Every structure is written in structure tokens, then in C-alpha cells.
Amino acid sequence: MQTKFTKYEFSILSIVLVSYFMTVLDVSVVITALPKIQDDLHLSTANLTWVQNAYTIIFGGLLLLGGRLGDIVGRKQIFNIGLIVFGLGSLLVGMANSSMWMIIARGFQGAGAAALAPSTLALLMDSIPAGTKRIRAVADYGAVAGIGASVGLVIGGLFASLLSWRYAFFVNVPIAIVMFIWATKAVHATKPQKGSFDGIGSILSLLGMVSLVYGILLVSTSATAWVWILAAVILLGLFVVREVKVAQPIMPLRVFKNKERTGAYLSRMLYLGAMMAFWFFITQFLQEVYGFSPLMAGLGFFPMTVANFISALQVSKLTAKFGNGMTLVGGLVFTIAGMLWLSFAGSGSNYVVAVALPMILIGIGQGAALSPLTTAGIADIVPRDAGAASGVVNVAHQIGGSIGLAILVVLSTTIGGTALVARTALALRGGVVFLIIALILTLVLIVPKKAK
Structure with a gap:
């Protein structure tokens, strides 16, 4: 069996990984820069939260539509549109001079990412045949999810301290332009499927997700929170009903008939919920408790970034030896151990012992977990549903992070003061x-499939 990528396959993989890296990077690049952004734009705490949530919610809320449009219009076309919207959104974010401008621009940027992300994974599946090469490619794709987020924390702190947080977004513009030119020349157009997209379903899913996250954020401060949650x-109930009845749904429910895929989506949501809280709180912890500058806070994540990178490079070998499910179990165990250890860090604790060492465990775990979660999320999918499954993988990633962060922010504020x-x-x-819940789901739904 041929294991080396052809020139075309390598070109597609490079375009996919760089483009996906760019979208994932912008989830975390803003985190270490949040204090600077708040000072420059005079943002309230509520508006500051929405600088992050506007991107992730719109990103996650439109992903299903982005995946479905890729099936109907063509992956290459939607991919290129996504690059244009994302690049323009990045430019607008960097030019923001008010809270409203910033939040709207972040949402616009998220819309571009929603077109890009499912198209990248679907293009990869279209262009690289099933087998060893695709396993390697999907492992690389999953690794980018963790590495991009980790590197984003460092880059955000670097620009915020040495230049301006705005450059962390401006840098996306030339990258998007280069990717657009490269993709236009290199990527073969896919044959569009006959059909139409479900606009009503897209609106219901987007409004449902926004209402859910907003309601959770209001739980500790407003009685109207439960109205939003209801x-x-x-x-979301109407969305599911519509997806059952509509001829061409944006989220075909048959995608969830496979237990391995369902387990991967649920576990990914839980994993990203935990990781978003980790990034959000530890960034503030390093700056406010340890007195780190944004740059030092970004560099403070470096042990995790290096461990993540090294671990991610070993995923293909680990899955070949232990199976996808057991590699995921190992990644979850390392992440649990590191996060529990880190939770005991205090104002008088030593950075190396209380933060850096547990971060190494988290980095190893993240590098070993995200690739298997991606692989399980598209397991045994038929070509006609490739875009939809890719969309659900990314929805679980983005919405899981938003909902998980909202829940943990509310709980920590309510109990911790x-x-x-x-x-x-x-x-x-x-x-x-x-x-731990993700680990249980993995053992019940994902591991048994691979153990046969």
C-alpha cells in the first residue's frame, strides 16, 4: 500500500492545515490579549466576554450550513468564499475602535471560519483516499486543533506586549490572500450535489445556540436567564423536528446512527468545554495572580504547546499500535491528571511545580486526544454526508467550548465569588x-468499536 502523499495530495493537505490552523488560532489568540483589548476599547466585562463568544457562537452556529453548502455548491467554492470573508473579518477586527464594531467584526470573522472549517476536512477526505494516508492526514488535521489553540495563546501575548493586539488579526489577511491564490490554482473543483440548503434549519440552530449560551451566562446575574434557556x-427542539422532516437537512440525523461518531461528538464538546475554561482562567491567573505581562502569560503556556506538538506527532504511531479508541483514552487520562493538578495552584505556589508541570500533562493529553476524536467523528461516513459530518465535528468543537466555558464561568463565580x-x-x-464524563463516553461508545 502506498504511504507517501502524491504532489497533489501534499498540496491539498498543506492548504487545508494552514487554513484550519488560521481559524483555530483565532479562538485563542484573543485570550491573552483580552486585558489590552479591554483597556484600548474601554470594554465592559460583559462586552469583553462577547469578544470571544461572538466568534465561537457564530462559528459554531453556522458550521452546519457551511458544511451543507460545501456539499451542494462545491467544496472549493465555499472554501474560497470562507477565505475571503475570514480575511476581511480579520481586517475589520484589527481596525475596531468600539465595542460594537469589535463584536460585529468578530461575528463576521466567525462566519468566514464556519465556511472554511467544514470545507477543509471535507476537501481532505475528497482528495486523499481511505487508508494509511488518510489516517495520517486526519491525525495531522486533529493535531492542528490543539496546536493552533496553544500557539494562539503565545502569539496573542507576543503581539499584545511588543506591538499591538491588532497585529494578531492583521496577520491573517496576507495568509488568507496567499491561501486563496494557492487554492484557486491547486484545488480541483468537486462536483456539486443536486439540492438546496435548509435556511430555516440554519436560523433555528444559530438562534438556539446563541440563546443557550447567553442564558447560561445570565444565570448568576439575571432572572431572565431561564427565559433565554427555555x-x-x-x-433547538424545532430544529431537530425540522431536520427529521425536511428533504435535505443541514444536519442529517443519520450521521448520529453510528455510536462511535455520536460518542466522538459528545466527548469533543465536553473536552473543549474543559479546555476553554482552562485557557480563559489560567490566562487571567498568570497575569493577575503571578503578575505576568501578556507576553509572559503567553509564554507561560509554552510547556503545554511543546508537549502538545510532540504528542500530536506520535498519534499515527499510537493509533496503529493501540487503536484509535485507546489512544483517546490515554489522552483523556493525561488531561484529567494535569487539570486536576493545576487546580491546586495558588498565589504562593511555584510556577514550575504548580503550573508548568501540569501543563505538560495537559499538552500531552490534548495532542493525543483531538486527532482520535476527529477520526471517530468521521468514522464510516459515506461520501454524500462528508460535509455534514465535518460540520458536526467542528460544531462540537466550537459550541462545546462556548457552552462549557459559560457553564464553568457561572458555576465558579456563583460558588467562588x-x-x-x-x-x-x-x-x-x-x-x-x-x-471524566468524556472518558466514560469514550469507553462505552468509541473503544468497543475499535476493539473488535
């Missing part, structure tokens, strides 16, 4: 609970 339940050390500890231990 509205979310109704909207205003003390950052206490809130951080509670959020991380809540993340450990998420990860």
Missing part, C-alpha cells in the same frame, strides 16, 4: 468532571 430548548484563585480552582475541577 427559548433555546424550544428553538470574586476571588480569582478560588474561581480558577472551581472552573478547572468542573473541567475535570467534564473530562
Whole structure:
């Protein structure tokens, strides 16, 4: 069996990985720069939260539509449109001079990412045949999800301290232009499927997700929170009903008939919920408790970034030896151990012992977990549903992060009060609970398939 990529396959893989890296990077690049952004734009705490959530919610809410449009219009066309929208959104974010401008621009950027992300994974599946080469390619794709997020923390702190947080977004513009030119020349156009996209379903899913996250964020501060949560339940319920009845759904429910895929989606949501809380709280912890600058806070994540990179490079070998499911189990166990250890960090603790060492465990775990989750999320999928399954993988990634962060922020604030050390500890231990549930789901739904 041929194991080396052809020139065309390598070109597609490079375009896919760089483009996906760019979208994942922008989930975390803003985190270490948040204090600087808040000072420059005079943002309230609520508006500051929406600088992050506007991107992730729109990104996650439109992913299903992005995946379906790729099936109907063509992967290459939607991929190129996504690059244009994402690049323009990045430019607008970098030019923002008010909270409203910033939040709208982040949402616009998220819309571009929603077109890009499912198209990247679907293009990879279209262009690289099933077998050893695709396993390697999907492993690389999954690794980018973790490495991009980790590197984003460092880059965000670097620009915020040495130049301006705006450059962290401006840098996307030339990258998007180069990728657009390269993809236009290199990527073969896929044959569009006959059909139409489900606009009503897209609106219901987007409004439902926004209402759910917003309602959770309001739980500790407003009695209207439960109204928003109830509205979310109704909207998402209507979305599911529509997907059952509509001829060409944006989220075909047959995607969930496979237990391995379903387990991967649920576990990915829980994993990203825990990781988003980790990034969000530890960034603040390093700056406010340890007194790190944004640059030092970004570099403070370096042990995790290096461990993540090394671990991700070994995934193909690990899955070949132990299977996809057991590699995922190992990644979850390492992440649980690291996050639990980190939750005991305090104002008087040593950075190396209390933060850096547990970060290494988290990095190893993340590098070993995200690729297997991606592989399981597209397991045994038929070509006609490749775009839809790719969309669901990315929806689980983005929406899981938003909902998980919202839940853990509310719980930590309600129980821990205003003390950052206490809130951080509670959020991380809540993340450990998420990860343990993900581990149980993996053992029940994913591992048995691979053990046969």
C-alpha cells in the first residue's frame, strides 16, 4: 500500500492545515490579549466576554450550513468564499475602535471560519483516499486543533506586549490572500450535489445556540436567564423536528446512527468545554495572580504547546499500535491528571511545580486526544454526508467550548465569588468532571468499536 502523499495530495493537505490552523488560532489568540483589548476599547466585562463568544457562537452556529453548502455548491467554492470573508473579518477586527464594531467584526470573522472549517476536512477526505494516508492526514488535521489553540495563546501575548493586539488579526489577511491564490490554482473543483440548503434549519440552530449560551451566562446575574434557556430548548427542539422532516437537512440525523461518531461528538464538546475554561482562567491567573505581562502569560503556556506538538506527532504511531479508541483514552487520562493538578495552584505556589508541570500533562493529553476524536467523528461516513459530518465535528468543537466555558464561568463565580484563585480552582475541577464524563463516553461508545 502506498504511504507517501502524491504532489497533489501534499498540496491539498498543506492548504487545508494552514487554513484550519488560521481559524483555530483565532479562538485563542484573543485570550491573552483580552486585558489590552479591554483597556484600548474601554470594554465592559460583559462586552469583553462577547469578544470571544461572538466568534465561537457564530462559528459554531453556522458550521452546519457551511458544511451543507460545501456539499451542494462545491467544496472549493465555499472554501474560497470562507477565505475571503475570514480575511476581511480579520481586517475589520484589527481596525475596531468600539465595542460594537469589535463584536460585529468578530461575528463576521466567525462566519468566514464556519465556511472554511467544514470545507477543509471535507476537501481532505475528497482528495486523499481511505487508508494509511488518510489516517495520517486526519491525525495531522486533529493535531492542528490543539496546536493552533496553544500557539494562539503565545502569539496573542507576543503581539499584545511588543506591538499591538491588532497585529494578531492583521496577520491573517496576507495568509488568507496567499491561501486563496494557492487554492484557486491547486484545488480541483468537486462536483456539486443536486439540492438546496435548509435556511430555516440554519436560523433555528444559530438562534438556539446563541440563546443557550447567553442564558447560561445570565444565570448568576439575571432572572431572565431561564427565559433565554427555555427559548433555546424550544428553538433547538424545532430544529431537530425540522431536520427529521425536511428533504435535505443541514444536519442529517443519520450521521448520529453510528455510536462511535455520536460518542466522538459528545466527548469533543465536553473536552473543549474543559479546555476553554482552562485557557480563559489560567490566562487571567498568570497575569493577575503571578503578575505576568501578556507576553509572559503567553509564554507561560509554552510547556503545554511543546508537549502538545510532540504528542500530536506520535498519534499515527499510537493509533496503529493501540487503536484509535485507546489512544483517546490515554489522552483523556493525561488531561484529567494535569487539570486536576493545576487546580491546586495558588498565589504562593511555584510556577514550575504548580503550573508548568501540569501543563505538560495537559499538552500531552490534548495532542493525543483531538486527532482520535476527529477520526471517530468521521468514522464510516459515506461520501454524500462528508460535509455534514465535518460540520458536526467542528460544531462540537466550537459550541462545546462556548457552552462549557459559560457553564464553568457561572458555576465558579456563583460558588467562588470574586476571588480569582478560588474561581480558577472551581472552573478547572468542573473541567475535570467534564473530562471524566468524556472518558466514560469514550469507553462505552468509541473503544468497543475499535476493539473488535
